[in-house]
Amino acid sequence: MLSSCRNLYFLTPSLRESRLSARKVYRLLLQAIGSARMAHHDGRDSADFTRGISLQDIGCDDSNPSRSDLTKLLTGLDISEKGLSALNLQLGGEADDHDGPSGLKTHSSRVFVNRSLNMNTIKYVGFDMDYTLAIYKSPIYEQTSYDLIMKRLVEIGYPKELLDIEYDPSFPQRGLFFDKEYGNLLKLDMYGNILLCQHGFSDVDQAVIRQCYPNKFVSPAESRYFGMNTLFNLPEVYIQACLVNYYDTHADFKKLKSGTGVESEDLILLYSSIFQDIRMAVDYIHIEGNLKQKTIENLGLYIAKDERLPRLLKEIRDSKRKVFLITNSGWHYTDAVMEYLFDFPHGPERGSEHRPWRSYFDYIVVDAKKPLFFETGTALRQVDTKTGALKMGKFKGTVREGESVWAGGSSDSFCQLSGARGKEILFVGDHIFGDILRSKKRQGWRTFLVVPELNEEIRDWQSAQASFSRLKILEYSLSRMCRTPGGPDRDAPEKDIEKIRTEIKKTAGDMDRCHGSRFGSLFRSGSRQSYFAMQAMRYADLYAESFINLIHYPPRYLFRAPHQLMPHEQFLPSVSEPKASPGVRTISEDSPLRIAQSASTYHDEDDEDSDETAQNSPHLSTRTAN
CATH class of the missing domain: 1.10.10 (Arc Repressor Mutant, subunit A)
Structure with missing residues (x-):
């Protein structure tokens, strides 16, 4: 064809x-x-x-x-x-019909589509605040959080030497899982198979991985594993590696035979205890500590703002839609940050009169406690915007749109308050679990995932195209050698098969090294998609580097997802290449080029020697390299 x-x-x-x-x-x-x-x-x-x-x-x-x-x-x-x-x-x-309006050339301006969404059906558009409307500047914000967490750990008894360890912004990545039992950082594929395993700052040997994790598989839903899905977790990822490495290499400590911690002459320290202490320190700086106060004192240092924000929200409201804000932050912090985000000498358009930030929203909910907000929630109470105090009892009365600020509540109580229904709502957030997964599974809201790392991911993906193509050809060659029913091709020496397997692993490593993080791409390792990528594709209808990209699309735009075929559907006569015309060269079924062009090639998920390939995310489509 x-x-x-x-x-x-x-x-x-x-x-x-x-x-x-x-x-x-x-x-x-x-x-x-x-x-x-x-x-x-x-x-x-x-x-x-x-x-x-x-x-x-x-x-x-x-x-x-x-x-x-x-x-x-x-x-x-x-x-x-x-x-x-x-x-x-x-x-x-x-620009093709999946990329947005004609003339939208740059990836940084596009909205990518996992599931088709007709904006004409959306009546309510909601936003999270932290890392969505308010993008914290990296790495300065993570550095500040890191310093405060380390200081808190020292205050509760950890050695002062930890304060000498400098933060390395190239190490952490979100989407990882921390194994509380063995103290390992795990990067998983979409099925729960282990892609990478890190203990402290050291790679874990394959034999050790198989000993700790039979079949190199884990169930991410188990309480033993803690998922770090938000950008707030980046300093925490690095601190976990720092503390594990510190005690594993300390002369006064030796590892327990069980591999679950370390011991000295008078102390046993489990990795699960280290994890709990770090978690408590993180919660402390966000709730009781002075991270928020430091941020408020120098908002320009920590938060980026975009003068197109007022115009986007005005356009949404002008299209007869309601706009709401749901954030886990308290009222005073929310008010300070939002005031800064809308602090321009003009209003939605240059030359127009400046408007207070609350005038752009129909409903405002603070202290939402997501993801609990999407489950049982808490009592919905009004906020006194002058003092920040909560009014007694549950609210009962007439809702004055744009005037009332609410605290707590649940998605059910919010829908009752606003009159919204599930699929009429588009919610924009950065937290794959707290904002996207729960709102989709529990309420059926339409979802927009903000991925600030996306532009860098696309840039690195383009750099990795040569390695990716080579990986496909190697996988094809390996599959040819192993086609006979009795096992590997008898004409193919075992050493040749092993050579290709080694080359596959090396090429996958080359792809990972195209990315700045120790753990490679946020979305994949080699040709195998990560667990984070699976969640993004399954639960986010739309995603982009920034919510502001919506400004490039008409208010009634139809976001259409590309058709996806199952493997057995790709080779049906109705969708395969038509009969070749004389003089027209076609691609043979066994050609490496056809293998590389295939939208979805699947291997046995337990076969570590074959690099599993899943359907590409929209932003990683091979058409970007046209």
């Missing part, structure tokens, strides 16, 4: 010169040729027909094709104008 379409593209000057990309022509013709409505023309099959067609054949201007010319072309292929509109074809740009 791809060969035929490329052949058409290069043989038809009108298409080649119409500013449509080859990949876009491919998609256009894929819809046409694959259609069951496609009839035989003059006894020719679909491949012969497409190979010879041109705009001149149907009476169109070959030098300057218009939208109507393309409509005639599609009509000749039995696709209606309505079908053309559905494809969102634009002659003026190369």
